[in-house]
Amino acid sequence: MRILNVANYDEMSQKAAELVIERIRRNPHISLGLATGGTPVGLYAQLVRDHQLNHTTYQHVTTFNLDEYLGLSSDDPNSYRYFMDKHLFDHIDIQKTNTYIPSGDFKNPEQQSKDYEDLLRSKGGVDLQILGIGSNGHIGFNEPGTPFQSETHIVELTPSTREANARFFNSLHEVPTHAITMGIGSIMRSKEILLLISGDQKRDALMQLLRGEITENFPASMLKTHPNVTIIADEAATGSHPHSTKL
Numbered sequence: 001m002r003i004l005n006v007a008n009y010d011e012m013s014q015k016a017a018e019l020v021i022e023r024i025r026r027n028p029h030i031s032l033g034l035a036t037g038g039t040p041v042g043l044y045a046q047l048v049r050d051h052q053l054n055h056t057t058y059q060h061v062t063t064f065n066l067d068e069y070l071g072l073s074s075d076d077p078n079s080y081r082y083f084m085d086k087h088l089f090d091h092i093d094i095q096k097t098n099t100y101i102p103s104g105d106f107k108n109p110e111q112q113s114k115d116y117e118d119l120l121r122s123k124g125g126v127d128l129q130i131l132g133i134g135s136n137g138h139i140g141f142n143e144p145g146t147p148f149q150s151e152t153h154i155v156e157l158t159p160s161t162r163e164a165n166a167r168f169f170n171s172l173h174e175v176p177t178h179a180i181t182m183g184i185g186s187i188m189r190s191k192e193i194l195l196l197i198s199g200d201q202k203r204d205a206l207m208q209l210l211r212g213e214i215t216e217n218f219p220a221s222m223l224k225t226h227p228n229v230t231i232i233a234d235e236a237a238t239g240s241h242p243h244s245t246k247l
Ligand SMILES: O=P(O)(O)OC[C@H]1O[C@](O)(CO)[C@@H](O)[C@@H]1O
Pocket: 035, 036, 037, 038, 039, 040, 066, 067, 131, 132, 133, 134, 139, 140, 141, 161, 165
């Protein structure tokens, strides 16, 4: 893993955007794995800005989102489809038919999980996966204890994840209890991974990732076995001054 330690959230977003834009320009048919949550919002804003200023095109780009809440329709403001349209897709020239997000439909979620995994494979998988991390080490919605080999599946969200995400809802009560998520095995098949970490509330998770053992109790630890991971972390998360290290 390569870690780039930057000053703050804005610099993290800027550096992340530079990396993503470089990969898109190198491969205009790239398949991007996308994350939601607070962490990548600044990155998406930078991608939109670059598209407007420099006309980087997404005409041939395909995207796969990591996860979706179960029970929220795509037009619900808290659904991840809504989030992606609002922060990115509505502002770039991507073809919406090339943007895939797991369905949060309650009907037959097991089949939907299988269909999403089949789709990922049939489209050739993800070239560059963008990730955030939960304070408990979750990636996507893969909570501690998720098998490392897991593929797209249904999860029951932990109380800590629901509490952390309640800030996007009117109340904790409204946060769905279940979600559909790409598995750790699905994420690990990506050719390249870009993990973004910002804020002092993520410092323990970053330390555990860097110093702790590889264990299913800390899902992100599996990333240490991936051959091509870049972490961009800000000073609040690393607790040290900006520099770059190869681990
Ligand atoms: O970026 P945030 O909002 O801190 O969330 C961290 C992670 O948690 C999730 O939002 C899921 O709870 C992921 O999608 C995200 O990467």
